[in-house]
Amino acid sequence: MFQTVPEGAPVLTAEAMRAAEERAIAEGSSVAELMEHAGTGVADWVHRLAAGSEVLILCGPGNNGGDGYVAARALAHRGVPVRVAALGEPKTEAAAQARAAWGEPVESLSGETEAAPVLVDALFGTGLTRAIDATLAETMRRLVAAARLSFAVDLPSGVDADAGNTFGCDLPGYDLTLALGALKPAHLLLPAGASSRTVRLVEIGLGEIDGPVRTLERPGIAAPRRDAHKYSRGMVVVISGPMHGASELAARAAYRAGAGYVLLLTGGLPNPPHAIVRQRWSEGALDDERIGAVVTGPGLGRDDRAREKLDAALASDRALVIDGDALHLLDLDMLKDRAAPVVLTPHAGEFDALFGAGQGSKIDRALDGARRANAVVVFKGADTVMAAPDGRVTVAPMGNSWLSVAGTGDVLAGAIAAMLAQSSVDALGAASAGVWLHGTAARMLDRCFLADELADALALAYERAR
Numbered sequence: 287m288f289q290t291v292p293e294g295a296p297v298l299t300a301e302a303m304r305a306a307e308e309r310a311i312a313e314g315s316s317v318a319e320l321m322e323h324a325g326t327g328v329a330d331w332v333h334r335l336a337a338g339s340e341v342l343i344l345c346g347p348g349n350n351g352g353d354g355y356v357a358a359r360a361l362a363h364r365g366v367p368v369r370v371a372a373l374g375e376p377k378t379e380a381a382a383q384a385r386a387a388w389g390e391p392v393e394s395l396s397g398e399t400e401a402a403p404v405l406v407d408a409l410f411g412t413g414l415t416r417a418i419d420a421t422l423a424e425t426m427r428r429l430v431a432a433a434r435l436s437f438a439v440d441l442p443s444g445v446d447a448d449a450g451n452t453f454g455c456d457l458p459g460y461d462l463t464l465a466l467g468a469l470k471p472a473h474l475l476l477p478a479g480a481s482s483r484t485v486r487l488v489e490i491g492l493g494e495i496d497g498p499v500r501t502l503e504r505p506g507i508a509a510p511r512r513d514a515h516k517y518s519r520g521m522v523v524v525i526s527g528p529m530h531g532a533s534e535l536a537a538r539a540a541y542r543a544g545a546g547y548v549l550l551l552t553g554g555l556p557n558p559p560h561a562i563v564r565q566r567w568s569e570g571a572l573d574d575e576r577i578g579a580v581v582t583g584p585g586l587g588r589d590d591r592a593r594e595k596l597d598a599a600l601a602s603d604r605a606l607v608i609d610g611d612a613l614h615l616l617d618l619d620m621l622k623d624r625a626a627p628v629v630l631t632p633h634a635g636e637f638d639a640l641f642g643a644g645q646g647s648k649i650d651r652a653l654d655g656a657r658r659a660n661a662v663v664v665f666k667g668a669d670t671v672m673a674a675p676d677g678r679v680t681v682a683p684m685g686n687s688w689l690s691v692a693g694t695g696d697v698l699a700g701a702i703a704a705m706l707a708q709s710s711v712d713a714l715g716a717a718s719a720g721v722w723l724h725g726t727a728a729r730m731l732d733r734c735f736l737a738d739e740l741a742d743a744l745a746l747a748y749e750r751a752r
């Protein structure tokens with residue numbers, strides 16, 4: 287299971303959406319006009335996919351409900367059988383107008399509401415401020431489960447648009463979420479994002495939308511140039527520790543993600559693949575000017591020897607990927623004055639250990655971490671968020687659930703290092719490309735796999751990255 291969302295699309299908070307709405311109104315539009323676009327855009331999708339089946343639209347009291355009334359009218363106009371069930375009277379002028387224009391009967395939404403084969407949830411969108419009533423949540427779950435096809439208008443009702451939480455409520459999963467004007471954090475962040483397996487954008491007349499937070503996109507990396515040699519393709523050094531396997535995985539992944547030369551600093555025995563060059567750790571090991579990126583952390587351990595290696599990596603002027611154990615040894619002050627790029631790749635536990643538990647959404651926290659560390663932070667999880675100190679953020683769609691297995695983090699560290707070493711993109715671009723390759727490799731396998739196989743599948747993902 288994984289998520290499909292528009293690639294490279296801006297992600298806006300509820301406040302930024304309201305600002306975009308105000309800009310559009312200042313330029314001559316109106317809420318009613320935007321709502322007309324939104325509702326007809328929803329109706330287009332429903333009409334296309336419902337194939338003539340009866341549609342039940344649930345309308346809430348705000349403008350999300352207003353979109354629902356517009357969609358009902360547009361569908362009925364095209365001859366689709368539509369019923370509307372509402373949660374009380376509209377509370378906004380635009381929604382009241384939309385209901386009046388619908389002009390047909392409106393049922394009162396209750397536990398008795400009869401299900402239909404197609405369900406459209408227009409109860410709440412970006413205006414939800416608190417948990418929805420438990421009885422209402424139960425009714426929603428029942429009606430979504432009974433439908434052959436279910437749509438969420440703008441957002442699944444019951445989610446906090448910015449934080450991506452559900453106020454503790456268990457929400458149903460929709461077939462299609464139609465994001466109005468732009469994506470919101472809750473389309474992507476867990477737990478809310480789990481309700482939106484597929485998200486599509488509906489244009490509502492807000493004009494050009496932009497912002498520093500975007501969804502992950504295909505990195506556009508190419509095959510090696512004709513005049514390429516192993517160093518121009520990127521030399522990656524992986525610093526090993528007592529758990530050799532983790533660093534072996536990172537080294538293998540670096541090759542499969544296109545690095546030209548991978549050196550593993552290890553005391554372990556020579557193992558296949560023999561393409562990985564092995565040397566023992568030594569003081570000047572990172573002096574080679576040709577080194578494009580260094581991975582430290584996978585299998586490093588947390589003892590004095592590990593600290594010594596991390597300190598040497600930090601003292602070098604090489605680009606660094608810091609993962610696993612090294613994140614527990616890292617002092618953020620050590621990164622302050624570093625000129626060469628650093629990518630930190632914490633999962634939730636490592637993130638808390640580094641930055642503290644903190645408030646705000648995963649996007650806010652990743653950004654705060656990046657600024658404090660002066661480094662790109664890849665806050666891993668099923669909903670991986672990458673942030674740079676300059677405020678740019680990339681959010682990956684929910685990853686393939688088979689990734690939840692030991693060693694996949696080591697593979698990611700190797701893939702990011704390969705990107706950092708070989709490409710002309712900056713650290714956020716390298717991190718994003720690494721996450722894209724990693725996620726795409728998992729999608730291509732889409733079964734129970736070993737991290738070794740995932741590392742190898744990066745090469746197949748690379749083929750699709752152009």
Ligand SMILES: NC(=O)C1=CN([C@@H]2O[C@H](COP(=O)(O)OP(=O)(O)OC[C@H]3O[C@@H](n4cnc5c(N)ncnc54)[C@H](OP(=O)(O)O)[C@@H]3O)[C@@H](O)[C@H]2O)[C@@H](O)CC1
Binds near residue numbers: 352
């Ligand atoms: N931005 C744009 O450009 C455009 C946005 N559009 C659409 O507008 C949507 C945002 O509309 P919105 O602001 O009216 O909020 P919405 O989500 O309908 O809900 C607010 C209502 O719900 C109520 N309420 C809240 N929590 C509740 C709870 N737990 N349980 C019960 N009630 C609760 C709240 O009442 P109150 O909190 O005052 O009690 C209020 O009445 C957006 O998602 C998109 O679909 C398009 O139409 C056009 C252009």
Ligand SMILES: [K+]
Binds near residue numbers: 350408410411443
């Ligand atoms: K909704």
